[in-house]
Amino acid sequence: MSAQIPISTFKPYQGEKARLARAYDYLILVLALFLFIGSFHLHFALTVGDWDFWVDWKDRQWWPLVTPLIGITFPAAVQAVLWDKFRLPLGATLCVAALLIGTWVTRVFAYHYWNYFPINMVLPATMIPGALVLDTLLMLTNSLTVTSIFGGAAFALLFYPTNWPIFGMFHQAVEVANSQLTVADLFGFQYIRTGMPEYLRIIERGTLRTYGQYATPLSAFCSALLCSLMYPLWWHIGKWFASTRYLTKI
Amino acid sequence: MKTHFKTWLLALIALTVMSGLPLSSAQAHGEKALEPFIRMRTIQWYDVQWSTQKFNVNEEVSVSGKFHVAEDWPISVPKPEASFLNISTPGPVLIRTERYLNGKPWTNSVALQPGGDYDFKVVLKGRLPGRYHIHPFFNLKDAGQVMGPGVWLEIGGEPGDFSNTIKTINGEMIDMESFGFANGVFWHLFWGALAAAWLLWWVRRPLFISRYRMLDAGLEHELITPQDKLIAKLVLVGVPVLVLVLNAVTANRYPDAIPLQAGLDQILPLPAQVNAGTVNVDTLKAEYNVSKRSMVLQVKVDNRSQGAVRIGEFASSNVHFMNADVTNVGYIPGRDDVSNNGLSLDNVAPIEPGEQRTVSIEVRDAAWESERLDGLIRDADSRVGGLLFLYDDVMGKRYISSISAAVIPKFI
Ligand SMILES: [Cu+2]
Helix, strand or coil: CCCCCCHHHCCCCCCHHHHHHHHHHHHHHHHHHHHHHHHHHHHHHHHCCHHHHCHHHCCCCCHHHHHHHHHCHHHHHHHHHHHHHHCCCCHHHHHHHHHHHHHHHHHHHHHHHHCCCCHHHHCCCCCHHHHHHHHHHHHHHCCHHHHHHHHHHHHHHCHHHHHHHHHHHHHCEEEECCEEEEHHHHHHHHECCCCCCHHHCCCCCCCCCCCCCCHHHHHHHHHHHHHHHHHHHHHHHHHHHHHHHHCCCC | CHHHHHHHHHHHHHHHHHHCCCHHHHCCCCCCCCCHHHHHCCEEEEEEEECCCEEECCCEEEEEEEEEECCCCCCCCCCCCCEEEEEECCCCCEEEEEEEECCEECCCCECCCCCCEEEEEEEEEECCCEEEEEEEEEEECCCEEEECCCEEEEEECCHHHCCCEEEECCCCEEECCCCCHHHHHHHHHHHHHHHHHHHHHHHCCCCHHHHHHHHHCCCHHHHCCHHHHHHHHHHHHHHHHHHHHHHHHHHHHCCCCCCCCCCCECCCCECCCECCCCEEEEEEEEEEECCCCEEEEEEEEEECCCCCEEEEEEEECCEEEEECCCCCCCCCCCCCCEEEEEEEECCCCCECCCCEEEEEEEEECCHHHHCCCHHHHHCCCCEEEEEEEEEECCCCEEEEEEEEEEEEEECC
């Protein structure tokens, strides 16, 4: 950092100035929260979409691949700004928490009250543990490389085990129509979605089945690799965004 | 500037909420949306009936019927290799409890065979009171939705009367309306509390301006204290360990969990019901008179049955054009069916056994226009299709032919 101000001459704000600075903090925080609730949630709904909406889309192959990959984008960009400029290690947690608030609001109002779906059919998934790991790792190492490789990987690998306590119970088998379905599949059959026949679900499709039953770990490792690449990409997007827009105003 | 920002923010929030809307509300009712040649020459519905149109929440209702998959399936429409019999509803105001194709229970999609005959039954249960326009319809992969006939259903009673309990393979009874909800909320609150604690730990201090100035002044070491580092280390190790432990506990609790099921069902067509060979109908020519709104079909009927037959009905895209002389033996339209007495013949005498006769059938009604079937003559694929019903009054038999022909428009 620039050494133009000698340490001895640095004076923290006091009195009115400190109060104004604090008010500014809250203003920025509230605006940022709304901005992230809106934009991250929109970004997520448009990209992850159905995998995140419906309990019978949360498969062992695409869901753990796609969700962390998109989920790491905003956290990386916001971390780049908050850590680099302010040494605030909370960018990822803030983004993921904002995403969850937005998601819960939509699930309750748009899905449940407006379209009558039971909320348990559209329960959100959480990425908070992965975000906490990203924030603390960045803070402790102060390294983009280490956070990309290990933080990105942890974000992807932790996703499925984090959510299994929420969704595992929906994978119990039910005997329906002379075949076995999961409880989640039964939701899809019973609670009618007119635009969503069974064949439109993108689950259990593709070539990720080389190792037979081990679809989930394979997907998670694939996602870990991609997240390690996605993280620095969005870190730089965040930096570019910050240097051209926000900081000129401060 | 500020108010500008506010509107922008509001718009963003509104967009966010809307972006999460499920597909169902966006596409309200596509009954006449597809081109006529697709509606007439893909899934040809008939005998569709509802067990009742007025019932209460938690009561069952069923819709049953038959359909023929047209032989003359349009070349521009992908073949029905994955098809799903659905019910058009404004959200799950009803739930689907059972569904049968040719008597076999089915839950997934199925490959239909052009030329095949099928019968179906869907059992539904009322969930939310109201009056709804409901259709059975087919989702055809890559092709769209082909609607069956629509009816008005009136669901009475209270939403609270609804219950939906099912039994898992382990014998546990679960309530689908609330299953897993409290558990899910618990875990979201649990992780949410942890996230909130971490955020508050930082947010309680002076943030942006002062931290930016201090960092600028080279006071980085004061921004992250040893205590912060200790807590971060605990989080970094503790959170992944906790995640793995909780995952293991859950895996232990549900050892028999299976992946989501994604297969297709295999159900073969019934023995031929339509074009069964006893009474053959061959379409020679079709002319549509635009100003008279009438389709004239020239068909050659070859009656190889034991009795005399009469042409009683032409049905296409859920419109029933009836022959008034034959309606007493034929199909009786349901309350909400679209039907008219627009069918007439140039020769009303029954076609005798063994007789081959070329008949000119005039199908004349405003329904061609109101149901938007007349758009056919301006389509790239302007072939008409539909089912022709012939009746043997004496033996009480019905013969059905799926007919198709290119249409020639007549403007005077
Ligand atoms: Cu309708």
